Amino acid sequence: xxxxVMIRSTLQKxxxxxxxxxxxxxxxxxxxxxxxxxxxxxxxxxxxxxISNKLLSSALAAITLGCLAATAxxxxxxxxxxxxxxxxxxxxxxxxxxxxxxxxxxxxxxxENGLALHMRCEMRAGTLxxxxxxxxxxxxxxxxxxxxxNPHRDDPEACYIENFKIDDSxxxxxxxxxxxxxxxxxxxxxxxxxDGQLNISGDWAVEQLVLTVPPSGxxxxxxxxxxxxxxxxxxxxxxxxxxxQPPRAxxxxxxxxxxxxxxxxxxxxxxNPWFACKPTSFxxxxxxxxxxNKFTQSTLAxxxxxxxxxxxxxxxxxxxxxxxxxxxxxxxxxYAGHSIGNWEGDTLVVDTIGFAEGVxxxxxxxxxxxxxxxRFTLDTETIxxxxxxxxxxxxxxxxxxxxxxxxNLSDVPFQAQECKEMTPEFQL
Numbered sequence: 001x002x003x004x005v006m007i008r009s010t011l012q013k014x015x016x017x018x019x020x021x022x023x024x025x026x027x028x029x030x031x032x033x034x035x036x037x038x039x040x041x042x043x044x045x046x047x048x049x050x051i052s053n054k055l056l057s058s059a060l061a062a063i064t065l066g067c068l069a070a071t072a073x074x075x076x077x078x079x080x081x082x083x084x085x086x087x088x089x090x091x092x093x094x095x096x097x098x099x100x101x102x103x104x105x106x107x108x109x110x111x112e113n114g115l116a117l118h119m120r121c122e123m124r125a126g127t128l129x130x131x132x133x134x135x136x137x138x139x140x141x142x143x144x145x146x147x148x149x150n151p152h153r154d155d156p157e158a159c160y161i162e163n164f165k166i167d168d169s170x171x172x173x174x175x176x177x178x179x180x181x182x183x184x185x186x187x188x189x190x191x192x193x194x195d196g197q198l199n200i201s202g203d204w205a206v207e208q209l210v211l212t213v214p215p216s217g218x219x220x221x222x223x224x225x226x227x228x229x230x231x232x233x234x235x236x237x238x239x240x241x242x243x244x245q246p247p248r249a250x251x252x253x254x255x256x257x258x259x260x261x262x263x264x265x266x267x268x269x270x271x272n273p274w275f276a277c278k279p280t281s282f283x284x285x286x287x288x289x290x291x292x293n294k295f296t297q298s299t300l301a302x303x304x305x306x307x308x309x310x311x312x313x314x315x316x317x318x319x320x321x322x323x324x325x326x327x328x329x330x331x332x333x334x335y336a337g338h339s340i341g342n343w344e345g346d347t348l349v350v351d352t353i354g355f356a357e358g359v360x361x362x363x364x365x366x367x368x369x370x371x372x373x374x375r376f377t378l379d380t381e382t383i384x385x386x387x388x389x390x391x392x393x394x395x396x397x398x399x400x401x402x403x404x405x406x407x408n409l410s411d412v413p414f415q416a417q418e419c420k421e422m423t424p425e426f427q428l
Contacts, residue, residue, distance in 0.1 A: 079152075079267070079423055079425055079426070080152055080153040080154060080424070080425050081122070081150045081151070081152055081153070081158075081159070081160035082150050082151050082152070082153055083150050083160070085150055085151055086148070086149075086150065087148075087149065087150065087151050087159070088146065088147065088148050088149075089107070089109045089117075089119055089121075089146075089147045089149075089159060090109060090144070090145065090146045090147070091107040091108050091109030091110065091117075091119065091144075091145060092107060092108045092109075092142060092143070092144060092145070093105070093106075093107055093139060093140065093141055093142065093143045093144075093145045093166065094106040094107055094108055094118070094141065095141065096136055096138075096139035097126075097420060097422065098126040098129060098130070098134070098135075098136050098417075099125075099126045099417065099418045099419060099420040099422075100125045100126050100127055100277075100289070100313055100314060100417050100418070100419045100420075101125050101274060101275070101277075101289065101313070101419065101421060102122050102123065102124070102125060102421070102422065102423060103122070103123040103124060103125065103126050103129055104120050104121060104122055104123065104422045105119075105120075105121045105123060105139070105145070105147075105161065105164070106118065106119065106120055106121075107119045107121070107145050107147070111156075117156065117157050118157055119147075119157055119158070119159060120157060120158050120159075120422055121147060121149060121158070121159040121160065121161045122158070122159070122160050122161060122422075122423060123161050123174050124174060124175070125289050125313070126417045126418070127289065127290070127291050127292060127312055127313060127417050128208075128289060128290060130412055130415065130417070131179070131205065131208070131290065131292070131410070131411075131412050132175075132176070132177045132178060132179060133177060133178030133179035134178065138166075139166065140166070143166045143167050144166070144167050145164060145165070145166055146164065146165045147159065147161055147163070147164045148161075148162050148163040148164070149161045149162045149163070150162070152424060154424060154425070155424040158423075158424050161174050162174060179411065179412070182411070183408075183411075184383075184408070184409040184410070184411050186383045186409065189202075189383065191380060193297060195299070195305070197297060197305070197322075197343065198343075198346050198348075198378055199297070199378075200295055200297065200307075200348065200376060200378055200385060201295050201296055201297045202294075202295055202409050202410075203292050203293070203294050203295075203409065203410040203412075203413055203414040204292070204293050204294075204295060204385055204407040204408070204409060204410060205290060205291065205292045205293070205312075205407060205408065205409075205410035205412075206286075206287045206290055206405060206406070206407050206408075207224050207225055207226065207290075207406075207408065208224075208225050208290050209222040209223060209224055209225070210222070210223055210224075210225050210228045212228045212231045212232050213232065214231055214232065214234055214237075214238075215232075215233070215234040216234075221238050221241075223241055224241070224244070224245075227241055227244070246403055246404050246405050246406070247403055248403065249391075249401050249402055249403040250399075250401070251364055251397070251401055252397065252398045252399035252401075253364075253396065253397065253398055254394075254395065254396055254397065254398045256395060256396060257364070257365070257393075257395070257396030257397060257398070260363075260365045260396060261363040261364060261365070262363075264362060264363030264365070266362045266363060267425070267426075269421070269426050271359075271362075271363075272359070272362050273358070273359055274288075274362070275421055275423070275426040276421065276426075277314055277419035277420070277421055278314070279311070279314060279316045279335045279336075279358075280358070280359050280360070280361060280362070281335075281358060281359065281360045281361065281366065282309075282311060282316075282318060282335075282336060282372075283360060283361065283372065283389055283391060283401075284360065284361040285311045285313055285314070285316065286311065286387065286405065286407075287405050287407075288313060289313055291311065291312030291313040292312040292410045292412060292413075292414045292415075293309060293310065293311050293312050293407070293414070294308075294309065294310040294312065294414040295307060295308075295309055296308045296309075296310075297322075304321065304322075304323075304324075305321075305322040305323055306319055306320060306321055306322060307319070307320040307322060307341060307348075308320075310414070310416075312414060312417065313417075313419075314419045315416045315417065315419070316335065316336070317336070318336040318339065319336075319339065320339040320340070320341040320348075320350055321338075321339065321340045321341065322340075322341045322342070322343075322348075323341075323342060324340040324341075325340075326340070327340060327351075327353055327354065331353065331354030332354070333354055333355060333356035333357075333368050334354065334355070334356050335355070335356060335358060336352075337352045337353055337354040337355040337370075337372070338352065338353060338354040339351070339352040340352075346377065346378065346380075347375050347376065347377045348375070348376040348377075349373070349374070349375050350372075350373070350374040350375075350376065351371075351372075351373055352371070352372045352373075352374070353370075353371050354368075355367075355368055355370045356368065360391060360393075360396075360401065364396065364397075364401075365396050366393050366395075366396060367393055367394075367395035367396060369393055369394055369395055370391065370392070370393040371391070371392050371393070372389060372390070372391050372392075373389070373390045374387055374388065374389045375387070375388040375389075382408075383408070383409060384406050384407065384408050385406070385407045385408070386404060386405070386406050387404060387405055387406075387407070388402075388403075388404040389402060389403065389404065390402040
């Protein structure tokens with residue numbers, strides 16, 4: 001069968017079950033209805049054999065695994081991009097910035113008036129694209145690029161990409177997936193370390209949610225990847241899905257906390273560290289935008305046992321001192337504070353104080369009196385890592401902020417990802 005026919009057949013089979021792999025501001029995420037759905041019907045054009053060598057392997061993998069997602073559109077924040085306006089650009093690929101919190105494709109283009117433009121076009125976070133099987137090898141400098149997307153309200157040289165095509169290859173949607181959903185093989189993974197500690201080292205990632213349309217139609221809902229096929233087939237309902245998800249932590253403010261939240265500007269990098277490539281809190285950064293986080297258990301030269309965590313969105317690090325009986329005096333306040341961990345059976349209980357003033361999750365601010373307790377438990381059958389957390393802060397919170405989340409071993413290895421905020425309105 002010709003490759004063009006195979007690709008077309010794959011897309012047609014998936015027309016009924018449209019999915020979107022997207023990033024969200026926080027996790028756990030409410031299962032919400034998408035505000036927009038742009039089907040691929042307008043892109044049913046002839047797909048030729050002239051697919052670049054760099055894209056061929058990705059396209060073949062997607063065909064073989066049946067995981068090319070049909071087109072849809074949603075995002076954790078559209079900023080000033082004008083989603084109601086559809087526009088097309090074409091030009092020469094100059095650079096692909098596979099970075100967090102948003103990737104950007106740069107092209108040299110000519111506008112409708114013949115003026116030269118250096119376009120910077122927004123895509124999903126670099127970590128999310130890597131988890132979807134994307135790489136910089138797909139973007140060959142000097143190639144011809146055609147973009148379908150949305151213009152920026154204030155910057156004529158910025159756009160939001162919905163779909164793009166490089167040279168004569170297949171049209172690609174910003175949310176397309178090029179990896180299988182096969183679980184990580186843990187058959188040879190040691191359950192415990194040599195010293196008897198439960199083995200929680202590794203690269204951990206929360207399950208992505210995908211925008212899935214049920215048989216009844218509509219705009220679709222955000223569904224965990226593993227449940228998406230059943231939801232698309234109508235064998236489970238949205239209520240079935242909701243019943244499996246962690247509850248959203250409830251925020252109860254003190255008067256000072258409410259005042260601070262009311263004054264918080266979520267869209268300003270001066271208030272919101274997310275847009276300034278700075279950490280928010282390790283409660284939020286553990287799951288926000290589905291990063292890959294790295295756990296490393298080790299014993300230092302002095303015999304102390306530690307666990308080092310690298311939070312994958314912005315590569316911030318934290319150390320847990322295992323077995324330490326108490327926090328030291330005169331802790332220098334910091335984003336990560338000072339953490340001590342002790343095993344209660346096979347549950348690691350981590351107590352953290354010594355925070356600098358900051359942000360728990362926009363618009364909630366935190367003081368130096370914040371205190372966080374986490375309980376990490378490994379399901380030894382599924383190798384899923386559950387984290388329960390409780391946050392107290394007498395300055396801003398009138399009641400504990402608490403919930404839980406669950407991570408699995410990532411099928412994509414951890415890789416430090418550069419952070420470079422290129423969205424026009426977030427430039428300081």
